[in-house]
Amino acid sequence: MAYNSIIVRVELNHSRIHFGDVAAAIGQAGGDITSIDVIRPGQDVSVRDITVHVTEDGEPKVVEALKLLEGLHLINVSDRTFLAHLGGKISVQPNLAIRNRDDLSRVYTPGVARVCTAIHEAPDKAYSLTIKRNTVAVVTDGTAVLGLGDIGPFAAAPVMEGKAMLFKQLAGVDAFPICLDTKDTEEIIRTIKTISPVFGGINLEDIASPRCFDIEKRLESELDIPVFHDDQHGTAIVVIAGILNALKVVGKRMDQVKVVVNGIGAAGVSICKMLLAAGVSKLVPVDRDGAIVRGGRYPQHAMWQWLSEQPQVGAEAGVLKDVIRGADVFIGVSRGNVLSAEDVETMAENRIVFAMANPNPEIDPAAAMPIVKVFATGRSDYPNQINNVLVFPGVFRGALDCRARRINEPMKLAAARAIASVVTENELNAHYIIPSIFNEQVVAKVRHAVVETAILTGVARRTPPDFR
Numbered sequence: 421m422a423y424n425s426i427i428v429r430v431e432l433n434h435s436r437i438h439f440g441d442v443a444a445a446i447g448q449a450g451g452d453i454t455s456i457d458v459i460r461p462g463q464d465v466s467v468r469d470i471t472v473h474v475t476e477d478g479e480p481k482v483v484e485a486l487k488l489l490e491g492l493h494l495i496n497v498s499d500r501t502f503l504a505h506l507g508g509k510i511s512v513q514p515n516l517a518i519r520n521r522d523d524l525s526r527v528y529t530p531g532v533a534r535v536c537t538a539i540h541e542a543p544d545k546a547y548s549l550t551i552k553r554n555t556v557a558v559v560t561d562g563t564a565v566l567g568l569g570d571i572g573p574f575a576a577a578p579v580m581e582g583k584a585m586l587f588k589q590l591a592g593v594d595a596f597p598i599c600l601d602t603k604d605t606e607e608i609i610r611t612i613k614t615i616s617p618v619f620g621g622i623n624l625e626d627i628a629s630p631r632c633f634d635i636e637k638r639l640e641s642e643l644d645i646p647v648f649h650d651d652q653h654g655t656a657i658v659v660i661a662g663i664l665n666a667l668k669v670v671g672k673r674m675d676q677v678k679v680v681v682n683g684i685g686a687a688g689v690s691i692c693k694m695l696l697a698a699g700v701s702k703l704v705p706v707d708r709d710g711a712i713v714r715g716g717r718y719p720q721h722a723m724w725q726w727l728s729e730q731p732q733v734g735a736e737a738g739v740l741k742d743v744i745r746g747a748d749v750f751i752g753v754s755r756g757n758v759l760s761a762e763d764v765e766t767m768a769e770n771r772i773v774f775a776m777a778n779p780n781p782e783i784d785p786a787a788a789m790p791i792v793k794v795f796a797t798g799r800s801d802y803p804n805q806i807n808n809v810l811v812f813p814g815v816f817r818g819a820l821d822c823r824a825r826r827i828n829e830p831m832k833l834a835a836a837r838a839i840a841s842v843v844t845e846n847e848l849n850a851h852y853i854i855p856s857i858f859n860e861q862v863v864a865k866v867r868h869a870v871v872e873t874a875i876l877t878g879v880a881r882r883t884p885p886d887f888r
């Protein structure tokens with residue numbers, strides 16, 4: 421069940437109502453009061469802001485209950501989520517103040533001209549004399565935003581701003597949201613290449629498959645800064661981290677389990693590739709028309725064709741409810757509510773279910789949790805949040821610090837192991853397979869693993885001081 425937080429501003433006439441009556445009415449309507457602020461105190465009349473935790477459909481019930489109370493005037497109801505977005509979530513801050521003409525002539529013309537000339541003569545100086553060293557573009561075309569689908573570049577912006585906030589808060593990376601008003605592959609590639617000089621890395625986000633595969637591949641070969649499609653590789657890295665630990669909890673081995681991956685789009689393709697690299701020997705990729713089978717023909721989808729040629733991919737055809745039978749692991753990166761409890765019950769004992777579609781998982785957690793051994797979602801309101809936010813801040817922190825040319829497969833596997841290692845053997849249990857995004861070790865360990873592997877595999881152009 422999803423929850424929301426609302427703030428109700430009420431005026432109370434104390435001769436007609438006590439606050440206890442208000443609290444009781446909110447509780448009976450299913451709300452949970454989390455804080456009360458007195459806005460205007462008074463003997464006869466007072467105004468208060470009451471923050472109430474409600475279920476997604478609980479807000480109207482609380483509001484109706486308050487409207488029925490004698491002596492209470494409901495002034496306003498605000499949704500804290502919308503309040504948090506007012507005016508956007510990020511801004512650009514200068515690194516130094518311009519206090520006088522002297523400052524002005526150094527940071528701007530004429531002083532800046534000498535710096536421009538220095539970079540013109542030695543373009544690598546862009547790394548030390550501009551924001552390039554620490555700045556990542558978060559680029560989307562708005563075509564596969566969370567599980568909401570093709571909602572366009574304007575509506576995609578809050579997600580990209582959110583990613584930028586996380587980059588900064590968790591890893592000190594300055595990230596900028598770029599929402600492109602085009603779905604044309606060539607135009608997207610050309611635009612990203614054109615804006616790339618100022619950035620140290622490109623984080624592609626929520627671009628629909630299969631277009632995202634071509635865009636990433638082309639940019640990787642045509643740019644000399646790392647290009648990382650978060651929904652593919654960020655998700656795959658955190659899934660592998662989660663699977664490594666979940667398998668320890670259930671006492672099964674990677675090379676013995678049958679894994680069903682539902683939704684073979686951006687995230688699903690990369691998860692399948694990484695599972696194969698990590699040693700899975702029985703893999704069942706499933707999309708909306710059913711399983712992608714060994715020996716099948718998928719001329720419209722190069723990555724599905726590639727999967728159908730892998731010896732570990734099953735030859736059994738069928739829709740999800742057929743092929744999930746006997747599976748040890750289900751990984752969903754498809755759409756909300758496509759998996760039933762009955763289907764889950766046909767899986768093997770000690771099953772693992774990662775239902776990662778956002779914002780609604782493939783199966784309602786309340787239905788799944790009692791019948792699986794390890795359950796995870798992409799959401800922050802349940803245990804075991806498997807979300808790419810555990811990955812992209814640390815991966816880019818590492819890639820920027822060592823000026824990596826690209827983020828290669830060994831760097832991704834090292835990042836997955838680093839995340840898994842944050843949960844110690846003593847701490848590991850079915851409800852704690854993956855660290856919290858607020859665990860301070862996550863970014864540090866991922867960064868370290870990424871830098872170390874970049875140096876070992878020859879893609880680093882700089883050795884950070886702590887590696888010298």
Ligand SMILES: NC(=O)C1=CN([C@@H]2O[C@H](COP(=O)(O)OP(=O)(O)OC[C@H]3O[C@@H](n4cnc5c(N)ncnc54)[C@H](O)[C@@H]3O)[C@@H](O)[C@H]2O)C=CC1
Pocket residue numbers: 564565566567568626627628629650651655682683684685686687688706707708709752753754755756758776777778779797798799806807808809
């Ligand atoms: N928790 C996390 O960190 C992440 C979660 N996701 C979630 O995973 C989902 C997919 O994301 P992307 O791969 O970026 O999108 P995408 O659009 O590239 O791929 C979605 C795939 O799911 C397939 N699909 C749709 N309905 C299906 C059904 N009923 N059964 C099987 N397959 C179905 C589509 O045909 C498509 O191939 C979204 O809900 C997204 O929010 C994605 C990235 C990270």
Ligand SMILES: CC(=O)C(=O)O
Pocket residue numbers: 564565566567626650651778798807808809
């Ligand atoms: C988490 C994320 O990147 C997504 O759901 O698309």
Ligand SMILES: [Mg+2]
Pocket residue numbers: 566625626650651
């Ligand atoms: Mg995404």
